[in-house]
Amino acid sequence: xxxxxxxxxxxxxSLTQYFVCLKGIVWREALRFIHQRERFVSALVRPLxxxxxxxxxxxxxxxxxxxPPYETYILYEVYIAPGLIAMIQLFNGMQSSLTMVYDxxxxxxxxxxxxxxPRWWLLLSKLLAGTLVSILQAYAFLLIAWFWDIExxxxxxxxxxxxxxxxxxxxxxxxxxxxxxxxQLENFAGVMNFVIFPMFFASSALYPLWRIxxxxxxxxxxxxxxPFTHATELIRFALYEQxxxxxxxxxxxxxxxxxxxxxxxxxxxxxxxxxRNTPAG
Amino acid sequence: xxxxxxxxxxxLEIDHVSHRYGARLALNDVSFTVRQSSFTVLLGLNGAGxxxxxxxxxxxYAIRSGQIRIFGHDVANEPGAALSKLxxxxxxxxxxxxxxxxxxxxxxxxxxxxxxxxxxxxxxxxLDRVAMTDRSLDRVGNLSIxxxxxxxxxxxxxxxxxxxxxxxxxxxxxxxxxxxxxDHVRGLSTVEGIGVLWATHLIDxxxxxxxxxxxxxxxxxxxxxxxxxxxxxxxxxxxxxxxxLTGAADQDELESAR
Numbered sequence: 436x437x438x439x440x441x442x443x444x445x446x447x448x449s450l451t452q453y454f455v456c457l458k459g460i461v462w463r464e465a466l467r468f469i470h471q472r473e474r475f476v477s478a479l480v481r482p483l484x485x486x487x488x489x490x491x492x493x494x495x496x497x498x499x500x501x502x503p504p505y506e507t508y509i510l511y512e513v514y515i516a517p518g519l520i521a522m523i524q525l526f527n528g529m530q531s532s533l534t535m536v537y538d539x540x541x542x543x544x545x546x547x548x549x550x551x552x553p554r555w556w557l558l559l560s561k562l563l564a565g566t567l568v569s570i571l572q573a574y575a576f577l578l579i580a581w582f583w584d585i586e587x588x589x590x591x592x593x594x595x596x597x598x599x600x601x602x603x604x605x606x607x608x609x610x611x612x613x614x615x616x617x618x619q620l621e622n623f624a625g626v627m628n629f630v631i632f633p634m635f636f637a638s639s640a641l642y643p644l645w646r647i648x649x650x651x652x653x654x655x656x657x658x659x660x661x662p663f664t665h666a667t668e669l670i671r672f673a674l675y676e677q678x679x680x681x682x683x684x685x686x687x688x689x690x691x692x693x694x695x696x697x698x699x700x701x702x703x704x705x706x707x708x709x710x711r712n713t714p715a716g
Numbered sequence: 717x718x719x720x721x722x723x724x725x726x727x728l729e730i731d732h733v734s735h736r737y738g739a740r741l742a743l744n745d746v747s748f749t750v751r752q753s754s755f756t757v758l759l760g761l762n763g764a765g766x767x768x769x770x771x772x773x774x775x776x777y778a779i780r781s782g783q784i785r786i787f788g789h790d791v792a793n794e795p796g797a798a799l800s801k802l803x804x805x806x807x808x809x810x811x812x813x814x815x816x817x818x819x820x821x822x823x824x825x826x827x828x829x830x831x832x833x834x835x836x837x838x839x840x841x842x843l844d845r846v847a848m849t850d851r852s853l854d855r856v857g858n859l860s861i862x863x864x865x866x867x868x869x870x871x872x873x874x875x876x877x878x879x880x881x882x883x884x885x886x887x888x889x890x891x892x893x894x895x896x897x898x899d900h901v902r903g904l905s906t907v908e909g910i911g912v913l914w915a916t917h918l919i920d921x922x923x924x925x926x927x928x929x930x931x932x933x934x935x936x937x938x939x940x941x942x943x944x945x946x947x948x949x950x951x952x953x954x955x956x957x958x959x960x961l962t963g964a965a966d967q968d969e970l971e972s973a974r
Contacts, residue, residue, distance in 0.1 A: 447796070452829030459826020463812070463819075470814040542810025549774045550827035551799035557827075 448552065456552050457560040464564035468571075478526065478572045482519035483579060490515055502643055504675040516577075516585050517671035518640025521663060523576060524569045524603045529631055531565035532610030548701075555698045562611060562694070566603035573599055587674045598673030602666035605686050608693035609662075615700030638664040639671075662689040725788045727752045727879040727911025728773070733782030735768055742768045744934040746782070750879065750913050750927075755905040757922040758915040759958065760931035766915040767807065769931075770883045774804055786879055800828065803877035803910075805868045807884045813857035817848065817867055820856055821874060828875040835874075842870040846900070862893030869901065880904065881913040886921065894921075919955045928954070930961055933969075937961040 448456075468475065494511035501508060535544060547557055577585075577592065587595075613626055635641075637654065638661050648655040658664050665682035672679040728750040735743040743765045750756045760766050771777045773784055775795050784791045789798040811820050818839060825835035843849045846866040856864060865885060872880055882901065886894040898914075898921060905912045914921070922928050922942055929939040938945045938961055942954060951957030 448829045451831070455826050455829050455831045459823050462826070463815075463823045466815050466819060467812065542806045542808040543812070545774065545776060545804075545806055545808075546810045546824070547827065548776060549799060549802070549804055551796045552827070552829065553796070 453552070453556060456550070456556065457563065460547075460557070460560040461564040461567060464561075464568055468568050474530070475572070475575075478523060478530075479575055479579070481526065482523055482576050485515065485519055485522075486512060486580060486583065486585075500643075502645070504672045504677045504679075512580075512583065513585050514643070515641055516580055517674055518635075518638070518667045520573045520576060520599070520670050521602060521606075521638075521640060521667040522635055523572050524566075524599070524606045524666070525631060525634065525663065527565060527569035527572060528603070528606035528608075528610035529613070529627065530610075531561075531568075531607055532614035535561075535611065535614040554701055558611065558698055558701055559694070562604060562607045562697075565607045565610075566600060569603045569607070570596070570599045588676055591674045591676050594676045595670065595673045598669045601683075601686050601690065602669055605662060605666060605690040605693060608690055608697055611697040612693050612700060615697060634661060634663040637661050638667055640664075640667045662686065665689075725752070726750065726785070727754075727787060728881070728913060729783070729785040730769070730773075731783040731785065733769070733772060733779060733784060735765075735772060735777070735780060737768075742934050743772075746931070746934070746936050748929045748936060748939045750911045752878070752911045753905055753909040754927055755902050755912045755914065755923075755925070756927040756929060758913055758929050758931060759917070759919065759922060759954075760915070761917050761962075763933075764917075764931045765934040766931060767883060768934075770804075770806070770881065770915065773881060774802070775799065800875070801878050803872035803875070803880045805865075805872050805880070805882040805885050807887065809864070811856045811864060811867060811871070814855070816853050816855055817843070817859070818852045820867065821871055824871045824874055830875065838874050838876070842873050845873070846870045860893075861888050862890070862896070865889065865893070865897055866900075869897070873904070877910070879911045879913070881915075883915050884917070885914070886916065886918065919958055922954055930958060932962045932965050935965070937965055 490512040505513075547561065548554065550557055573595075574592075577587075609630075613630060617626065637657050639658060640663070644655060644658055644664070647658055662685060665679075665685040668679045668682040669686050672682070726749045730746055730748050733743055733746045734741065746765070746769065748756075758766055758769070768777070772779050773786075773791065775791055775798075779792050786798040787801050789801070791798045812823070821839045821842070822832070822835055825832075825838065830838065839852070840849070843852055846869060848863065848866055848870065851859065851863065856867065859867065869882075869885070872882075880901070885901075886897060889897065901912055901914065902923070904910045916922075924942060926942050927940065928942050928945045930937045930945065938948060938957070940948070946952075946954055946957045949957035949960045951960050
C-alpha cells in the first residue's frame with residue numbers, strides 16, 4: 436500500500452459529518468454575504484423605498500379597515516410591512532438561484548455537487564443557508580421600520596422567526612427549482628419579470644384581498660392561489676403573535692413540493708442536467 | 717473485495733461509455749483505465765469530448781450508456797463511495813475569490829464531512845505540499861492564476877483522494893508555472909501513488925513514462941504507454957502520431973460520409 440492508501444475510506448457519513456457539511460455550506464454563504472456589502476444594502480434599500488415613498492404616497496388613497504390580525508385602524512405603512520418582508524425573502528430566494536446559475540456556469544456548483552454527500556442534503560443545506568441570510572435581512576428591515584413607527588408587539592418579533600424560516604425555505608426552494616430550468620444567465624431577467632413581479636403584485640402584500648375582490652373577483656382567486664400571498668399572511672399573523680393556519684398549511688405544502696421538484700431537477704439521472712443539449716465546459 | 721485485490725484495482729475504469737447531446741454523439745464507446753500510481757494523459761483537441769467525460773466522472777451528468785468505476789465503485793450506483801476517493805480540478809475557476817485561501821479549503825473540507833480540527837491539519841499539509849503556506853490568509857482574488865491553480869490542486873487533494881482528475885489544468889499559465897504544476901502532479905503519482913488523469917490539448921505535456929489516451933471526436937483512437945502509441949501509429953514522435961491518428965480518423969469519416 437502506498438502513502439495515499441490511508442485515504443479516507445469511509446463513504447457512509449455519520450450524523451455529525453452531515454452537520455459539518457451543513458455548517459460549512461451555511462458558513463460559506465454567510466462569508467459571501469459579508470463580503471458582498473452591496474448585496475446587503477440593495478436588499479435593504481428596495482423595501483425601504485416602498486415603505487418610505489410608495490406607502491407614504493398611498494396612505495391617503497388606500498384606507499385599510501380593521502381586519503385580522505389587526506385590532507385597531509392601522510396606517511398603510513403598517514399594513515405593507517409584512518408584505519415587504521416577504522418581498523425581501525422573494526428577492527433573496529431568486530438571488531440565491533441566480534447565484535446557482537452563475538455558480539453552475541463557473542465552477543462553484545460543480546464543486547458543491549462533486550461532494551460525496553447525497554445531493555438532496557447538499558441542496559437542502561444550500562437552501563437553509565440562503566434562508567438564514569434572508570432572515571438577517573428581514574430583521575435589519577424591521578429594525579429600521581421600528582424607527583419609522585412600525586412597531587409590532589415585542590413577542591411578535593420572536594414568533595416571527597419560525598414563520599420567516601418557513602416562508603424563506605418556500606421562496607428559496609422555488610428559486611432553486613426555477614434555477615434548474617434556466618440554461619443561461621441571460622434568461623434570468625425574464626424570470627424576474629415573469630415570476631417576481633406577478634407574484635408580488637397578485638398577492639395580499641400591497642392591498643388586503645377583500646379590496647381586490649371588490650374590483651375583480653377573478654384576480655381575487657388568483658391572489659388566493661398565489662403561494663406568495665400565504666407567505667405574506669403567515670408573516671403578518673406571526674408578527675402579531677398569531678397563526679394563520681390556512682397559510683401555514685399552504686406554505687408548508689408548497690415548500691415540500693418546490694423542494695421535491697428542485698431535488699428531482701438536480702438529480703443527474705432525471706433532471707435538467709441530463710436533458711441539457713449543450714456541454715457545460 | 718479481498719485486501720490483495722485492493723492494490724490491483726484500477727483507480728479509474730471507463731467502460732464502454734457513450735454520451736449524446738440530442739442528436740450529437742459526444743462520446744462514442746469510450747473505454748480506458750487509469751491504474752494506481754500512474755499518470756495518464758487524456759489528449760484531445762477542444763471539442764474532443766474531454767469535458768463531457770469529466771462531467772460524467774464527477775456525476776454532473778448521468779451515465780446513460782456504459783459504466784464508470786472509481787476503485788471498483790460504480791459512479792452511478794455508489795456515488796458517495798466513488799466521489800469520496802476522487803479529487804477534481806475543473807477547467808473553470810472554482811474558488812471563491814472573495815474569501816481567503818484557508819476559508820476556501822475549510823469549505824471544501826466541510827463538503828467532505830471533515831470537521832475543523834482535522835481540517836486544519838489537512839489544510840496545513842496540502843498548503844505545505846503546494847508551497848503556499850504563507851498565502852493561506854490571502855484573499856484568493858489577490859493570487860496569480862498560477863497560484864490559484866496550485867490552491868485548486870491543494871483543494872482537490874485535501875480529502876486525500878486516491879484518484880486525481882484534472883481538466884486542462886494549465887490553461888492560462890505561463891511556461892514556468894505550467895512546468896511546475898506538471899512536475900508536481902507527476903510527483904503525486906510516482907511518490908504518493910495517486911492515479912492521475914490529466915486532460916489536455918497540449919501534446920508536449922505528455923512525458924516519456926506516461927500513459928496516453930488519444931480522444932478525437934468522442935472516440936478513443938489509441939491508448940497505452942507513450943512509446944506504444946507512437947510505435948503503433950508509425951509516427952516519429954507523439955505529435956506526429958497524434959496527427960496521423962486524427963488525420964486518418966477524419967479521412968475515414970469523410971469517406972463514410974460520401
